[in-house]
Amino acid sequence: MNPATANIEEAILSAILAGRIDPGTRLGEQKLADLFGVSRTRVREAMMRLETRGVVQVSARRGWYVVEPSAEEAREAFQTRRVIETGLLHSLREVPAEVLKSLKEHVAMERDAIGAGDVHSRACLLGDFHIHLADALGNRLLTEIIRDLTARTTLISMLYQPTEKAEESSHDHEDIVAAMEDGDLARAARLMDEHIGKVEAGLDLTAKPDPLAGLRALLSPAAFAGNAPSVPPIHAQPPHDQPHIHGHPATKED
Amino acid sequence: MNPATANIEEAILSAILAGRIDPGTRLGEQKLADLFGVSRTRVREAMMRLETRGVVQVSARRGWYVVEPSAEEAREAFQTRRVIETGLLHSLREVPAEVLKSLKEHVAMERDAIGAGDVHSRACLLGDFHIHLADALGNRLLTEIIRDLTARTTLISMLYQPTEKAEESSHDHEDIVAAMEDGDLARAARLMDEHIGKVEAGLDLTAKPDPLAGLRALLSPAAFAGNAPSVPPIHAQPPHDQPHIHGHPATKED
DNA sequence: GCTCACAAACTTGTATACAAGGCTGTAAGC
DNA sequence: GCTTACAGCCTTGTATACAAGTTTGTGAGC
Numbered sequence A, B: 001m002n003p004a005t006a007n008i009e010e011a012i013l014s015a016i017l018a019g020r021i022d023p024g025t026r027l028g029e030q031k032l033a034d035l036f037g038v039s040r041t042r043v044r045e046a047m048m049r050l051e052t053r054g055v056v057q058v059s060a061r062r063g064w065y066v067v068e069p070s071a072e073e074a075r076e077a078f079q080t081r082r083v084i085e086t087g088l089l090h091s092l093r094e095v096p097a098e099v100l101k102s103l104k105e106h107v108a109m110e111r112d113a114i115g116a117g118d119v120h121s122r123a124c125l126l127g128d129f130h131i132h133l134a135d136a137l138g139n140r141l142l143t144e145i146i147r148d149l150t151a152r153t154t155l156i157s158m159l160y161q162p163t164e165k166a167e168e169s170s171h172d173h174e175d176i177v178a179a180m181e182d183g184d185l186a187r188a189a190r191l192m193d194e195h196i197g198k199v200e201a202g203l204d205l206t207a208k209p210d211p212l213a214g215l216r217a218l219l220s221p222a223a224f225a226g227n228a229p230s231v232p233p234i235h236a237q238p239p240h241d242q243p244h245i246h247g248h249p250a251t252k253e254d
Numbered sequence C: 001g002c003t004c005a006c007a008a009a010c011t012t013g014t015a016t017a018c019a020a021g022g023c024t025g026t027a028a029g030c
Numbered sequence D: 001g002c003t004t005a006c007a008g009c010c011t012t013g014t015a016t017a018c019a020a021g022t023t024t025g026t027g028a029g030c
Helices: A003-017 A029-036 A040-052 A071-091 A097-115 A119-135 A140-160 A166-181 A185-201 A213-219 A221-227 B003-017 B029-036 B040-052 B071-091 B097-115 B119-135 B140-160 B166-181 B185-201 B213-218 B221-227
Strands: A056-059 A063-066 B056-059 B063-066
Touching: A003 A029, A003 A040, A003 A119, A003 A140, A029 A040, A040 A056, A040 B040, A071 A119, A071 A140, A071 A185, A071 B071, A071 B140, A097 A119, A097 A166, A119 A140, A119 A166, A140 B071, A166 A185, B003 B029, B003 B040, B003 B119, B003 B140, B029 B040, B040 B056, B071 B119, B071 B140, B071 B185, B097 B119, B097 B166, B119 B140, B119 B166, B166 B185
Parallel strands: none
Antiparallel strands: A056 A063, B056 B063
16 A cells, blocks of 8 residues: 555544544545645545545545444444454453553553543543454454444544543453453453443433534523624534534424 | 445455455456446546455556455454354344344255355355344444455455365354254354354465466476477466465475 | 525546556577 | 566556536625
8 A cells, every 4th residue: 555645544543543533524635635745636545445444434525524423323333343342352262461461551551541631642542452452362454443443433432422431441441351361251251241331321322413512502592691702603603614424414393 | 435436346346255356366457447437546446445445455556456365364364254253143132033034045045056056156155144144233334344354255265275165164054043043142153163163274274375376287297298288388377467466476496 | 684596616526647667578698 | 598688568656637516605686
């Protein structure tokens, strides 16, 4: 693969994994081309690769957007992760010492980040745990699949999870590693199943991704009470600034 | 996604799943463009998507080639399939009646194809079983992952499996469906694990993919005995007709 | 004041032109 | 006869130009 194209692809994917790009963000070809100092051609290549990996979507002649998974797609993503990651733990016969060491170090880093209140790197680390775990098998193919899935669930969390329960997740990770250390991989798999289930359950999948959510706040009684500035409320956040892809129009009954 | 581009992508992937395109086949951009009646641009898009899915690879300024997985990559692909498909069966709580019906019909089709000696559709059906099984969860994301993996293992089988044990595979499928029908999904998962293990074990991963294999036959003693026509043996099958990607040069000791 | 139609600006979609590099066949030199 | 250098051809790599469609801003009409 072309290194420059790979860089664009990797840069965007990393930014998403790190939670630095919101779902629904528009990624204009020309803007990215200028940013990376290449022509649109290369940007388009990268975007199409990312589209295949389920990270971005194109809306015809409107632009590329970071995906905003629907509730149904969110369920599928978590189910898929559950299937793969429990399957992975079940299929592990033994855990290599260095893998265990690496995982323990990773969990320690998670706790440090949480203790330091480093919201940014903590979200990144929590997702990274699962990618590290995939490395336990030394299977690059599987690792890449899990990496893409993690990117997807990261976006889902940003969409549907108002409050991130970082401490709880990190504690779960710790328990999973402990089970692995005991050589009780069946327990590790069960814990993983529960862990992913918890994360999924913590989401509010009924709260559809709604690009007008911010607008609604402006339309709340408080706004009408007069504490909003003279900004015209209807156009304060025009819909096209964060357009949606999956067809969740503003609910009409509002 | 653009429909025309999707068609090219899908056409090539289907052909691979059906075993109609050999690993290592060169896919020239211009040739495909003429074939599909579009410009190279669209072909390149499709190829890059397929590259992301692990189906083709580009060799700089030489062309696109259907992947020839190395022995290591073959092991990874089978391990990944084992992880995912056993994980899938374990996570199934119950098997919907219509899924069971569909799977039974599929196995029946496999047996018919084997009985009729229809080599072509039988290979396609054997791979399709796993894709159908993924549908059991109704999870499109997981189905697509398994579909790509199946494409990969199909190519691997074509590279490393001289004799396909179709009857045995079909019988395995039958047993798995039977276990599912009994509601014994743990047994189904175990059988699946064994089944994939058997398929993998049936491969000769020591036999590196060797584009000069056909050439070697010409150089065998029989050829020297004079039953080969006056075709100059060295250039009868020039290496560049089926170039290799993964760096398995002709062994020098020959 | 409000609605609707239209035009301008902007964005992606597609093709094409040219650049850059690899492979093959040929011929010169040994 | 054998090796090696080189020219020509072929293929992909990249940029750019233009086509097609979408969104938005403006102004006429009611």
